Amino acid sequence: MNKIVIVIALVAGGFSVGAQVPLIRLAELQKLMDTPSDEVKVVNFWATWCAPCIKELPLFEKINQDRKDAKVTLVSMDIDLDPNPEKVYKFVSRKKLQSQVVILNERNPNDWIDKIEKEWSGALPATLLINTKNGKRKFVEKELHEGDLEKLIDEIKN
Amino acid sequence: MKKIILSLLALTVLFAGSPIKNGYDVGDVATDFKLKNVDGKTISLADYSSAKGFIVVFDCNTCPVSKAYNSRIIALNKKYAPQDFPLIAINPNSPEVSKGESFDEMVRIAKKKGYDFPYLYDESQQIAKAYGATNTPHVFVLKKTGDELKVVYIGAIDDNSRDAVGASKKYVEQAVDEILAGKPVSVTKTKAIGCGVKWKSA
Secondary structure, three states: OHHHHHHHHHHHHHHHHHHHOOEEOHHHHHHHHHOOOOOEEEEEEEOOOOHHHHHHHHHHHHHHHHOOOEEEEEEEOHHHOOOOOHHHHHHHHHOOOOOEEEEEOOOOHHHOHHHHOOOOOOEEOEEEEEOOOOOOEEEEOOOOOOOHHHHHHHHHHO | OHHHHHHHHHHHHHHHHOOOOOOOOOOOEOOOOOEEEOOOOEEOHHHOOOOOEEEEEEOOOOOHHHHHHHHHHHHHHHHHHHHOOOEEEEEOOOOOOOHHHOHHHHHHHHHHHOOOOOEEEOOOOHHHHHHOOOEEOEEEEEEEEOOEEEEEEEEOOOOOOOOOOOOOOOHHHHHHHHHHOOOOOOOOEOOOOEEEOOOOOO
Protein backbone atom coordinates (compact mmCIF):
# COMPACT_ATOMS: atom_id res chain seq x y z
CA MET A 1 0.00 0.00 0.00
CA ASN A 2 2.77 2.37 0.98
CA LYS A 3 4.46 1.64 -2.31
CA ILE A 4 1.30 2.50 -4.25
CA VAL A 5 1.02 5.80 -2.42
CA ILE A 6 4.64 6.62 -3.23
CA VAL A 7 4.15 5.72 -6.87
CA ILE A 8 1.01 7.90 -7.06
CA ALA A 9 2.88 10.75 -5.37
CA LEU A 10 5.78 10.39 -7.80
CA VAL A 11 3.50 10.33 -10.83
CA ALA A 12 1.54 13.34 -9.55
CA GLY A 13 4.83 15.10 -8.84
CA GLY A 14 6.00 14.38 -12.36
CA PHE A 15 2.80 15.76 -13.82
CA SER A 16 2.94 18.89 -11.72
CA VAL A 17 6.49 19.66 -12.85
CA GLY A 18 5.42 19.14 -16.45
CA ALA A 19 2.51 21.48 -15.91
CA GLN A 20 4.72 24.10 -14.30
CA VAL A 21 7.33 23.94 -17.06
CA PRO A 22 5.45 24.76 -20.25
CA LEU A 23 6.78 24.36 -23.75
CA ILE A 24 6.34 27.73 -25.38
CA ARG A 25 6.76 29.13 -28.89
CA LEU A 26 8.78 32.22 -29.77
CA ALA A 27 5.71 34.50 -29.81
CA GLU A 28 4.89 33.51 -26.23
CA LEU A 29 8.46 34.14 -25.13
CA GLN A 30 8.39 37.56 -26.79
CA LYS A 31 5.12 38.35 -25.01
CA LEU A 32 6.67 37.28 -21.73
CA MET A 33 9.60 39.62 -22.41
CA ASP A 34 7.53 42.59 -23.63
CA THR A 35 4.52 42.62 -21.28
CA PRO A 36 4.80 45.76 -19.12
CA SER A 37 5.85 45.04 -15.55
CA ASP A 38 7.03 46.90 -12.45
CA GLU A 39 9.75 44.30 -12.00
CA VAL A 40 13.03 44.08 -13.90
CA LYS A 41 12.80 40.95 -16.07
CA VAL A 42 15.81 38.67 -15.76
CA VAL A 43 15.70 36.18 -18.62
CA ASN A 44 18.35 33.48 -18.56
CA PHE A 45 18.99 31.17 -21.53
CA TRP A 46 20.31 27.78 -20.45
CA ALA A 47 20.21 24.04 -21.10
CA THR A 48 20.57 20.95 -18.93
CA TRP A 49 23.67 20.01 -21.00
CA CYS A 50 25.41 23.35 -20.37
CA ALA A 51 27.80 23.06 -17.40
CA PRO A 52 28.46 26.80 -16.86
CA CYS A 53 24.68 27.41 -17.06
CA ILE A 54 24.03 24.94 -14.25
CA LYS A 55 26.85 26.46 -12.22
CA GLU A 56 25.27 29.93 -12.33
CA LEU A 57 21.64 28.81 -11.74
CA PRO A 58 21.85 29.36 -7.94
CA LEU A 59 22.57 33.05 -8.60
CA PHE A 60 19.25 33.34 -10.44
CA GLU A 61 17.43 31.39 -7.74
CA LYS A 62 18.85 33.79 -5.16
CA ILE A 63 17.64 36.84 -7.12
CA ASN A 64 14.23 35.22 -7.52
CA GLN A 65 14.05 34.72 -3.77
CA ASP A 66 15.62 37.96 -2.52
CA ARG A 67 14.64 40.68 -4.95
CA LYS A 68 11.04 41.77 -5.02
CA ASP A 69 11.92 44.21 -7.82
CA ALA A 70 13.06 41.47 -10.22
CA LYS A 71 11.36 38.55 -11.96
CA VAL A 72 13.49 35.61 -13.07
CA THR A 73 12.61 33.41 -16.05
CA LEU A 74 14.83 30.48 -16.96
CA VAL A 75 14.42 29.65 -20.65
CA SER A 76 15.59 26.13 -21.48
CA MET A 77 17.12 25.60 -24.94
CA ASP A 78 17.14 21.80 -24.56
CA ILE A 79 14.63 21.15 -27.37
CA ASP A 80 17.27 22.28 -29.90
CA LEU A 81 19.23 19.04 -29.30
CA ASP A 82 16.60 16.75 -27.78
CA PRO A 83 12.87 16.70 -28.64
CA ASN A 84 11.96 15.10 -25.31
CA PRO A 85 11.47 17.66 -22.50
CA GLU A 86 11.62 14.95 -19.82
CA LYS A 87 15.25 15.77 -18.98
CA VAL A 88 14.27 19.35 -18.17
CA TYR A 89 11.31 18.25 -16.01
CA LYS A 90 13.57 15.90 -14.06
CA PHE A 91 16.25 18.54 -13.65
CA VAL A 92 13.78 21.17 -12.40
CA SER A 93 12.28 18.78 -9.85
CA ARG A 94 15.66 17.39 -8.72
CA LYS A 95 17.12 20.87 -8.21
CA LYS A 96 13.78 22.10 -6.79
CA LEU A 97 14.01 25.23 -8.92
CA GLN A 98 11.70 27.94 -7.63
CA SER A 99 12.09 30.43 -10.49
CA GLN A 100 9.76 30.35 -13.47
CA VAL A 101 11.07 27.82 -16.02
CA VAL A 102 9.91 27.59 -19.63
CA ILE A 103 11.16 25.47 -22.53
CA LEU A 104 11.48 27.18 -25.89
CA ASN A 105 9.87 24.85 -28.41
CA GLU A 106 11.40 26.11 -31.66
CA ARG A 107 13.70 24.65 -34.31
CA ASN A 108 16.29 26.33 -36.56
CA PRO A 109 17.78 28.91 -34.18
CA ASN A 110 18.98 31.05 -37.09
CA ASP A 111 15.35 32.12 -37.57
CA TRP A 112 14.82 33.35 -34.02
CA ILE A 113 18.07 34.16 -32.15
CA ASP A 114 18.13 37.72 -33.55
CA LYS A 115 14.44 38.16 -32.67
CA ILE A 116 15.28 37.55 -29.02
CA GLU A 117 18.47 39.64 -29.01
CA LYS A 118 20.60 40.86 -31.94
CA GLU A 119 23.80 40.85 -29.86
CA TRP A 120 23.36 37.16 -29.02
CA SER A 121 25.61 34.76 -30.94
CA GLY A 122 23.60 31.77 -29.74
CA ALA A 123 26.22 30.77 -27.16
CA LEU A 124 25.06 29.53 -23.76
CA PRO A 125 24.84 30.75 -21.10
CA ALA A 126 23.32 34.11 -21.96
CA THR A 127 21.21 36.51 -19.91
CA LEU A 128 18.93 39.35 -20.91
CA LEU A 129 17.66 41.97 -18.44
CA ILE A 130 14.67 44.08 -19.42
CA ASN A 131 13.05 47.07 -17.73
CA THR A 132 9.75 47.59 -19.56
CA LYS A 133 9.13 50.86 -17.67
CA ASN A 134 12.11 52.79 -19.06
CA GLY A 135 12.91 50.56 -22.05
CA LYS A 136 16.43 49.78 -20.81
CA ARG A 137 17.94 46.39 -21.67
CA LYS A 138 21.20 44.66 -20.80
CA PHE A 139 22.51 41.56 -22.52
CA VAL A 140 25.36 39.41 -21.21
CA GLU A 141 26.79 36.42 -23.06
CA LYS A 142 28.96 34.79 -20.42
CA GLU A 143 28.81 32.92 -17.13
CA LEU A 144 27.85 35.25 -14.28
CA HIS A 145 29.42 35.37 -10.86
CA GLU A 146 28.33 36.36 -7.37
CA GLY A 147 27.06 39.95 -7.36
CA ASP A 148 26.91 40.39 -11.17
CA LEU A 149 23.12 40.13 -11.40
CA GLU A 150 22.55 42.62 -8.57
CA LYS A 151 24.76 45.13 -10.42
CA LEU A 152 23.02 44.53 -13.75
CA ILE A 153 19.55 44.93 -12.22
CA ASP A 154 20.54 48.17 -10.48
CA GLU A 155 22.03 49.49 -13.73
CA ILE A 156 18.75 49.33 -15.63
CA LYS A 157 16.36 49.88 -12.71
CA ASN A 158 16.21 53.66 -13.01
CA MET B 1 33.22 64.77 -5.96
CA LYS B 2 30.74 62.07 -5.03
CA LYS B 3 29.01 62.54 -8.36
CA ILE B 4 32.29 62.07 -10.25
CA ILE B 5 33.03 58.87 -8.35
CA LEU B 6 29.51 57.65 -8.99
CA SER B 7 29.67 58.34 -12.70
CA LEU B 8 33.09 56.69 -12.88
CA LEU B 9 31.62 53.68 -11.14
CA ALA B 10 28.68 53.67 -13.53
CA LEU B 11 31.07 53.78 -16.49
CA THR B 12 33.13 50.88 -15.11
CA VAL B 13 30.00 48.80 -14.65
CA LEU B 14 28.81 49.78 -18.12
CA PHE B 15 32.05 48.61 -19.74
CA ALA B 16 32.24 45.48 -17.61
CA GLY B 17 28.73 44.53 -18.72
CA SER B 18 29.13 45.19 -22.43
CA PRO B 19 30.49 42.45 -24.68
CA ILE B 20 33.83 42.96 -26.38
CA LYS B 21 32.93 43.41 -30.01
CA ASN B 22 35.82 42.26 -32.07
CA GLY B 23 36.55 39.52 -34.51
CA TYR B 24 35.86 39.23 -38.20
CA ASP B 25 32.91 40.19 -40.29
CA VAL B 26 32.20 38.76 -43.73
CA GLY B 27 34.58 40.40 -46.23
CA ASP B 28 37.45 40.82 -43.75
CA VAL B 29 40.88 39.33 -44.40
CA ALA B 30 41.64 36.52 -41.95
CA THR B 31 44.99 36.08 -40.28
CA ASP B 32 47.08 32.93 -40.63
CA PHE B 33 48.31 31.21 -37.46
CA LYS B 34 50.85 28.78 -36.10
CA LEU B 35 49.15 26.34 -33.76
CA LYS B 36 50.07 22.97 -32.31
CA ASN B 37 48.26 20.01 -33.85
CA VAL B 38 47.28 16.82 -32.01
CA ASP B 39 50.24 15.06 -33.73
CA GLY B 40 52.63 17.52 -32.10
CA LYS B 41 53.45 19.37 -35.33
CA THR B 42 52.80 23.07 -35.86
CA ILE B 43 50.28 23.91 -38.57
CA SER B 44 49.78 27.10 -40.61
CA LEU B 45 47.30 27.80 -43.37
CA ALA B 46 50.31 28.79 -45.50
CA ASP B 47 51.36 25.10 -45.43
CA TYR B 48 48.48 24.37 -47.84
CA SER B 49 49.86 25.98 -51.00
CA SER B 50 47.27 24.49 -53.36
CA ALA B 51 44.23 25.22 -51.16
CA LYS B 52 41.45 27.31 -52.67
CA GLY B 53 40.16 28.07 -49.21
CA PHE B 54 39.50 26.62 -45.77
CA ILE B 55 36.67 25.53 -43.54
CA VAL B 56 37.91 26.72 -40.14
CA VAL B 57 35.82 25.20 -37.33
CA PHE B 58 36.21 26.35 -33.74
CA ASP B 59 35.31 23.13 -31.98
CA CYS B 60 35.99 21.40 -28.70
CA ASN B 61 36.07 18.16 -26.72
CA THR B 62 33.12 18.47 -24.37
CA CYS B 63 30.30 20.57 -25.84
CA PRO B 64 27.19 18.45 -26.59
CA VAL B 65 26.50 20.53 -29.71
CA SER B 66 30.06 19.83 -30.93
CA LYS B 67 29.50 16.14 -30.23
CA ALA B 68 26.26 16.20 -32.20
CA TYR B 69 28.15 17.70 -35.17
CA ASN B 70 31.24 15.54 -34.89
CA SER B 71 30.50 13.14 -37.74
CA ARG B 72 29.31 16.01 -39.94
CA ILE B 73 32.64 17.81 -39.40
CA ILE B 74 34.52 14.64 -40.37
CA ALA B 75 32.30 14.31 -43.48
CA LEU B 76 32.92 17.94 -44.51
CA ASN B 77 36.67 17.33 -44.69
CA LYS B 78 36.18 14.01 -46.54
CA LYS B 79 34.10 15.82 -49.12
CA TYR B 80 36.06 19.04 -49.56
CA ALA B 81 39.74 18.26 -48.81
CA PRO B 82 40.03 16.41 -52.18
CA GLN B 83 38.65 19.58 -53.81
CA ASP B 84 41.47 21.64 -52.23
CA PHE B 85 39.14 23.08 -49.61
CA PRO B 86 40.32 21.37 -46.39
CA LEU B 87 38.83 21.62 -42.92
CA ILE B 88 40.86 22.87 -39.96
CA ALA B 89 39.49 22.40 -36.44
CA ILE B 90 40.71 24.65 -33.64
CA ASN B 91 39.95 24.21 -29.94
CA PRO B 92 39.71 27.66 -28.33
CA ASN B 93 38.68 26.48 -24.86
CA SER B 94 40.86 26.87 -21.80
CA PRO B 95 41.50 23.61 -19.90
CA GLU B 96 41.93 25.82 -16.83
CA VAL B 97 38.20 26.57 -17.06
CA SER B 98 37.04 23.15 -18.27
CA LYS B 99 39.35 20.18 -17.54
CA GLY B 100 37.96 18.10 -20.41
CA GLU B 101 39.42 20.59 -22.88
CA SER B 102 43.04 19.53 -22.27
CA PHE B 103 45.44 18.90 -25.15
CA ASP B 104 45.75 15.24 -24.08
CA GLU B 105 42.01 14.84 -24.37
CA MET B 106 42.11 16.47 -27.84
CA VAL B 107 44.71 13.87 -28.87
CA ARG B 108 42.55 11.06 -27.51
CA ILE B 109 39.40 12.24 -29.31
CA ALA B 110 41.19 12.83 -32.61
CA LYS B 111 42.57 9.28 -32.48
CA LYS B 112 39.30 7.69 -31.40
CA LYS B 113 37.27 9.48 -34.09
CA GLY B 114 39.95 9.06 -36.75
CA TYR B 115 40.33 12.77 -37.55
CA ASP B 116 42.08 13.11 -40.90
CA PHE B 117 42.29 16.90 -40.50
CA PRO B 118 44.23 19.03 -38.04
CA TYR B 119 42.76 19.58 -34.58
CA LEU B 120 44.72 22.55 -33.28
CA TYR B 121 45.18 23.88 -29.78
CA ASP B 122 44.71 27.66 -29.47
CA GLU B 123 46.42 27.81 -26.10
CA SER B 124 46.65 31.62 -25.89
CA GLN B 125 43.09 31.98 -27.29
CA GLN B 126 44.48 34.75 -29.53
CA ILE B 127 43.23 33.18 -32.76
CA ALA B 128 39.72 32.66 -31.38
CA LYS B 129 39.75 36.31 -30.32
CA ALA B 130 41.09 37.53 -33.68
CA TYR B 131 38.42 35.56 -35.56
CA GLY B 132 35.67 36.40 -33.10
CA ALA B 133 34.74 32.83 -32.24
CA THR B 134 31.96 32.92 -29.65
CA ASN B 135 30.78 29.34 -29.38
CA THR B 136 31.49 25.78 -30.44
CA PRO B 137 31.05 24.67 -33.12
CA HIS B 138 31.55 28.01 -34.93
CA VAL B 139 32.58 27.98 -38.59
CA PHE B 140 34.56 30.52 -40.64
CA VAL B 141 34.80 29.72 -44.36
CA LEU B 142 37.83 31.42 -45.90
CA LYS B 143 38.37 31.93 -49.61
CA LYS B 144 41.86 32.37 -50.99
CA THR B 145 42.09 35.41 -53.25
CA GLY B 146 45.70 36.00 -54.31
CA ASP B 147 47.72 35.97 -51.11
CA GLU B 148 44.78 36.86 -48.94
CA LEU B 149 42.25 34.75 -47.09
CA LYS B 150 38.86 36.41 -47.25
CA VAL B 151 36.11 35.55 -44.76
CA VAL B 152 33.07 34.57 -46.86
CA TYR B 153 30.87 32.79 -44.34
CA ILE B 154 30.49 32.87 -40.53
CA GLY B 155 28.13 30.70 -38.54
CA ALA B 156 26.59 27.27 -38.18
CA ILE B 157 27.24 24.06 -40.13
CA ASP B 158 23.54 23.57 -40.89
CA ASP B 159 20.10 24.33 -39.48
CA ASN B 160 19.59 21.16 -37.45
CA SER B 161 21.77 20.38 -34.43
CA ARG B 162 19.91 17.14 -33.68
CA ASP B 163 20.74 15.25 -36.83
CA ALA B 164 22.27 15.71 -40.26
CA VAL B 165 19.42 13.97 -42.04
CA GLY B 166 16.90 16.47 -40.69
CA ALA B 167 18.90 19.48 -41.87
CA SER B 168 17.18 21.37 -44.67
CA LYS B 169 19.84 24.08 -45.06
CA LYS B 170 23.47 22.95 -45.17
CA TYR B 171 25.04 26.39 -44.84
CA VAL B 172 28.73 25.43 -45.00
CA GLU B 173 28.32 22.99 -47.89
CA GLN B 174 26.31 25.56 -49.80
CA ALA B 175 28.94 28.28 -49.24
CA VAL B 176 31.86 26.06 -50.29
CA ASP B 177 29.96 24.70 -53.31
CA GLU B 178 29.23 28.26 -54.42
CA ILE B 179 32.90 29.29 -54.08
CA LEU B 180 34.07 26.20 -55.99
CA ALA B 181 31.55 27.04 -58.73
CA GLY B 182 32.92 30.60 -58.91
CA LYS B 183 29.70 32.08 -57.54
CA PRO B 184 29.24 34.57 -54.70
CA VAL B 185 28.21 33.04 -51.36
CA SER B 186 24.45 33.57 -50.95
CA VAL B 187 24.04 32.96 -47.20
CA THR B 188 27.00 34.59 -45.46
CA LYS B 189 25.98 34.64 -41.80
CA THR B 190 23.94 32.34 -39.58
CA LYS B 191 23.51 31.66 -35.88
CA ALA B 192 22.99 28.52 -33.82
CA ILE B 193 22.73 27.52 -30.19
CA GLY B 194 26.18 26.44 -28.99
CA CYS B 195 28.50 26.30 -26.01
CA GLY B 196 30.12 29.61 -25.14
CA VAL B 197 33.92 29.63 -25.57
CA LYS B 198 35.58 28.90 -22.23
CA TRP B 199 37.72 32.04 -21.90
CA LYS B 200 40.52 32.19 -19.36
CA SER B 201 39.69 34.59 -16.58
CA ALA B 202 41.51 37.86 -17.17
